[in-house]
Amino acid sequence: xxxxxVTAGAVALAVPPGLFAALCMSDILxxxxxxxxxxxxxxxxxxxxxxxxxxxxTVVAPMMQKxxxxxxxxxGIASGVxxxxxxxxxxxxxxxxxxxVSEDALPAAGRELRAGSYALGATRxxxxxxxxxxxxxxxxxxxxxxxxxxxxxxxxxxxxxxGNAAQIPKPWYNLLQPVRTLTATIAGxxxxxxxxxxxxxxxxxFAMGLCLLLFSFACNLAGERIVARQRRRLRGG
Numbered sequence: 001x002x003x004x005x006v007t008a009g010a011v012a013l014a015v016p017p018g019l020f021a022a023l024c025m026s027d028i029l030x031x032x033x034x035x036x037x038x039x040x041x042x043x044x045x046x047x048x049x050x051x052x053x054x055x056x057x058t059v060v061a062p063m064m065q066k067x068x069x070x071x072x073x074x075x076g077i078a079s080g081v082x083x084x085x086x087x088x089x090x091x092x093x094x095x096x097x098x099x100x101v102s103e104d105a106l107p108a109a110g111r112e113l114r115a116g117s118y119a120l121g122a123t124r125x126x127x128x129x130x131x132x133x134x135x136x137x138x139x140x141x142x143x144x145x146x147x148x149x150x151x152x153x154x155x156x157x158x159x160x161x162x163g164n165a166a167q168i169p170k171p172w173y174n175l176l177q178p179v180r181t182l183t184a185t186i187a188g189x190x191x192x193x194x195x196x197x198x199x200x201x202x203x204x205x206f207a208m209g210l211c212l213l214l215f216s217f218a219c220n221l222a223g224e225r226i227v228a229r230q231r232r233r234l235r236g237g
Contacts, residue, residue: 001168001172001179002179002182003152003182005169005173005179006087006158006179006181007148007151009084009086009090009175010086010087010091010094010147011144011147011151012087013087013088013091014090014091014092014095014147015098017095018094018095018098018102018143018147019102019143021041021095021103022098022099022102022103022106022143023128023133025099025103026107027114027128027132038100041096041099041100042096042100043096044092044095045096045100049093049155049156050156050160052089052093052157053156053157053159054160055089056081056085056088056089056157056160056161057160057161060080060085060088060089060161061079061081061085061161063080064077064080064085065077065079065080078176079163081160081163081178082175082176082177083162083169083174083176083177084176085161085162086157086158086161086162086179087175089161090151090157090158091151093151093154094147094148094150097143097147097150098143098144098146100143101143102136102139102140102143105138105139105142106132106136106139108135113131113132114127114131117131137226138227141223141226141227142223142227145219145223152183152215152216153212153216154183155183155184156187159184159187162178162180162181162184163177163178163179163180164180164184165177165178165180166185167179167180182209185205186209189201190205
């Protein structure tokens, strides 16, 4: 539940702005601006995750805690380290992947489709949302899946910023409560694996790793089916 909540929050925060940023870079901004912005965005992916986790712990979490003190009734924020803090940082970490892969996929629609759309009287917004995005859907789906995998497989950030509370939030969609993810649990407990070899706890840690692997495999299969269906639809089949 914690892994799902944190990953869903990160994807919700990363995908819409990432897609809009990719659209701006590919079709709106001048080429010179794109040449400057893309390396800057991709540089975010080179920052070690422990740095993001330290930033979340020392900057974002205290801000979240103060917000809970200022808002009427605390707005349900009991601690600055919670699922929302982890989702915010994971969203920033997934953003470069979504922007980069989407921006590489959007030009694949071709200038001919754009020119044809403009020739038929479509506005720029209509061309982007009704022509360019559908034609580049396979690459965009790949970008979203990579963003999901980036958020789901992250360890240090969720270990440091999610609160590590072994509980299911009430209600389950409450991002303002501390949670614990599969990756953080594996990282936190695996150090004791030598002392508990053969125990149920020992085997559960490996079962958690298997769950992550199966989920990643299922996401890849779903992505392949979506991409294949989109390609058939574009070909009129």
